[in-house]
Amino acid sequence: MVDAYVWGKVERISPEAPVPIVSCVNRENRLGGAANVALNIKSMGANPILCSVIGNDEKGKDFLNLLTEIQHEQSGIVTSDHRRTTVKTRFISDNQHLIRVDEEDTHELADEIELEFIEHIKSLMDKHTIHAVVFEDYDKGVITKKLIEDITNLANQKEIPILVDPKKRHYKDYKNVSLFKPNFKEFVEGSNLDLEKGNIEGLFAEAKKFQNEMGINKLLITLSELGVFISNENTYEHIPAVVREIADVSGAGDTVISVATLCLAAGMQAKEVAAISNLAGGIVCEIPVVVPIDKDQLLSESIKIFSSN
Template sequence: MIDSYYFGKVDRISPEAPVPIVSVQKRENRLGGAANVALNVQALGANPILCAVIGNDDDGNLFNDLLKSQQLSPEGILMSDNRITTVKTRIIGNNHQVLRVDSETDKNLNSSDCKEFITKVLNVLQSKKIDAVIFEDYDKGTITDEVISSIVNYCNEQNIPTTVDPKKRNFLSYKNVTLFKPNLKELREGLNIEIHPNKLNEIEEASDTLNQSLQNKINFITLSENGVFIKTDSENYHVAAHYRNITDVSGAGDTVISVASLCLALNQSPKTIAEISNLAGGLVCEKVGVVPIDKDQLLSEAISKLV
């Protein structure tokens, strides 16, 4: 998807309605959604191949231009006449988000687009040396049950790690993946249970309940200001959040799944995955808008706070 921004100043209220007037000083289009995950992976030194379905429209052409400007390959991109390209437009006044306008569809892919998209993804997996596959699910209908099962089954056959940042619609469809990373809200909604954010025993019990359905190897639950919780069959850890001057939480989940996936591909321990990912998610919250992680800043913070 595209993240479109209008940056400006607010110094008065509209006479037409009780809303602020933003005097626009700059406009900017950025890669967003799963593409922001790709930018995070790229920023950390890896080589991402983005696979997605966009509309065969002007915004789709803009999306491909943005890919090219970031030196990202379009080989996994399917342009469909049956969909529009998702654009999230954010109005930023005095460094604070005033309004967001979404242009999108969230209908599931039709049968022909679904088959063509699966074929495109499998072609990438078969023609490249892939170290991990990230499912960044924004609940827009691109990732269907058929897409999930086809790709996860292939990856498991080939011993390719799979990681998931889920949403509610497909929450219980991600069976037998390597790492499953819901936030607390998604965990509550996905399991339809109440979980207190400060009660680790409730979070651990929810993780166990989740595994009864999904049989995933690692559950990695982000808890916002309460840090993160990671659990495997043999170990679990809670990592507290670091103090931050929070400016904008947009894109933090993208950064966390990116860092966690790279750590997993490098065979890092669950505790290390949790610690580094938690640190990275906090860092991007200090930036305005959706921005990828700064590798040098992450390294510096990791040395000072984790070593």
């Protein structure tokens, strides 16, 4: 999807309605959604292949142009005449997020385009040496139950780690994956739980049940101001958040799953995966727009954290 930004100044209230008038100063389009995950992975030095379906429209062309600008692989992109390219436009003044306007279609892919997309992904997995598969699910209809089943089965056959950043529609469809990363709200709603965020022991008990039910190896739950929780078989770790000046939480989850993917692909243990991912998510929250993680800053902060421990 495209993350669009409109920066401006607010100096008065509209006489037509009690809303601020934004005098536009600048506009910018950036890569968003699953593309932001790919951008984070690329910024860390890996080579992502972004797979998605976009509209055969002007916004789709804008999206492809953004990929071209950073010399990003485009072979995984499929276009459709029956969908709009998702655009999220944020209006910002004095680093304050005023409003967001979404332009999108969220219906599931038609059977024909679904099959084309699945076969396209399979061909890429056969053609390239893949070290991890990431499902970045924004609940826009591109990821379907059949796609999840087919790609998960193929990845498991090839012994490729599978990581998932889920949403509600297909929450219970991601079975037999390596790492599942909901935020706390998604976890309690997806499992219909009545649980306080600070109840870590209770969270672990529910995590074990969920992992056994779904065949999930590692469960990584982001807890916003409380950090992250990771459950691995019969043990868990709770990594507290680092205190920061928060400017914008948009895209933090993308960064967490991106860094977790590379850590897992590199063979790191659960605690290290959680700790480094937690740091990365916090770093990008200090910036008032969606940006990829700075590899050097993450390395520097990681060294400090692990040296102190």
